[in-house]
Every structure is written in C-alpha cells, then in structure tokens.
Amino acid sequence: MSDIQDIRVVYILPVFNGQYRITPTLKSLVAQDVDYWHCIIVDDGSDDATARKVQGFIDQYPDHFTLIHNEENLGVAKSLNRGIDACQKIFPDVQFYARIDAGDRCYPHRTRVQYEAMVDDPDLAVLGMDIRVCIPKGRGYEVTISNSPASFEEVLTSMCFSNPIAHPSVMMRANIVNKFRYREDALGTEDFDLWTRIAVSGVGRVENLADVGVDYVISQNSETHRHVGTPQWERVWVDIVTRMFSYFGIDDINPKRLVYYLNGLDTSITNQAYAQYCYQRLIEQDASYGVIPQIAYRRFYHV
Secondary structure (H helix, E strand, C coil): CCCHHHCCEEEEEEECCCCCCHHHHHHHHHCCCCCCEEEEEEECCCCCCHHHHHHHHHHHCCCCEEEEECCCCCCHHHHHHHHHHHHHHHCCCCCEEEECCCCCEECCCHHHHHHHHHHHCCCEEEEEEEEEEEEEECCEEEEEECCCCCCHHHHHHHCCCCCCCCHHHCEEEHHHHHHHCCCCCCCCCHHHHHHHHHHHHCCCEEEEEEEEEEEEECCCCCHHHHHCCCHHHHHHHHHHHHHHHHHCCCCCCCHHHHHHHHCCCCCCHHHHHHHHHHHHHHHHCHHHHCCCHHHHHHHHHCC
C-alpha cells in the first residue's frame, strides 16, 4: 500500500451479493482523474462471487482497495460504521470520507471537484452532487438529472419534506462523521438521519454541488425500498421530520401524517392538504430564518 499520507479521500462501499453490480463501480473509481483516494469495500455477508470480483481489483490496484468481511449480513448502516472503524485504523489522518454503492458509477472528475470544494470551504461538513438517475426500463435505462437543492438554506428546508442529498454522491468531513456516525437502527434512512443531525447541530453546512458526478442506478431490491412502511422506518422518519420542523421553530405539526403523504403511503386529499399546510407554516418562518422554502419545496413537489 502507498504511503497513507498520500490518501486524502476514502470511499466506503458496503455491498451484499453484488457480483453483477460491483465491477462497473470499481472501474469508475480507477478512472478518477486524481490518485489520492482509497476505497474500503465492506462485504456484508455475501454468498455469491462479490469477494472474488473485489479481490481481482485488489490484486491489480493494491494501493486503492481494501476488502473487509462481515460474518453475517448486518445491513447498510452497521456496515458503513464498520468501514469507518476500519478507515480510522488504516488511515487515521484521512480528511474526507466519500460514498458510492455497487451498481453506481462515479464520473472521472468527481473526487477532485468535491475534494477541492471542501478544502476551499472548511465550513462544509457534507457535500453531495447532482446525479444522473438511471431507472431500469427494458434493456436500457430511463434517465433524468436530479437538479438537487444546492445552498444550505435550500437543503435545510428541503429536509423538512425529503432527502435532498444523494447518498452515493456525498463527500463528508471525516472528523465530523467520526463523531456523529450512522444510526444503526435507521433502516433505509441512515443517510437522511445523518444529514439532518449534522445540519441542525451547527458543526458545518450540508450542500450540493451543481455538477453531475454520479450515475445512480435505481434498484427495487435496495434496503431503502425494503423497509418503507415498517414500524422502525416510520419511527426514524418521524424523528427526522420532527427534528427539521423544530429547527425552524415549528413544534406542533403531526409528523406521521406528513411522513405518510411524502412517501406515498397515504396520498388522500386531506393528507395532501395537510402537507400544504405544513409548507405554508415554513413560509411563515421565511423572514425569521432567511430561507427560501418555496424554491426548495417546489423542486420536489411542484406545489
């Protein structure tokens, strides 16, 4: 392995049974236009050829890849924390963590532009990017560009309604994530929960670069989709919505009603009206907080 001082960004990639998805992802990392990155792959108890595929990259690029194994399937959040623990041992002084998932692909400039942006702005805690969303359709993909909220103000208000930061697109300041870590019971929402806890804490800003850096391939078998509507998923979502509205001084909404509407579990006319009422409550805070809820909200719901 190269001198650990040369590594400035460590990607953490948890994967379960990803033998058909992992190769293009690792190839996209190899194609980065800078060399100061490393990737820790956490094999989350796979029983297919995932480890063998990863080992092929380790053999060819030993300075860039490390593989660790979970004896059993632990889920994304626990695997991410295991990757963070491994990084702290191998690269104790690394500045930034980044994320990517099996099946997704980084653009060649991704590591460089996020790293430079975060070095130039020490107040950035988490920095996502626009993504090209690829939805499988027949033998190809239906493709859209995310056009994510960029400024901290837009991100904050968007977080009251949805997750505006694409997990596979983020770069994060390591010392902050080491403190906050992923919430391990936040099944399918571990990223959204982390962004909101960091955003309201005052330790740094959470923003997006207005630049496409990742091809994000939608999978209906993802952990996020599997847990939608479960009691634990609901509890974490309610915590998030409560946290964000409380940040804006609004403590009297019914977060469960809003969560069910926003995630398509109850889209009745009465719940739609309630979501619009919550939106109006945010607008009332505009003068106090200097935010732009109209812009942030309309990006998602076109109200």
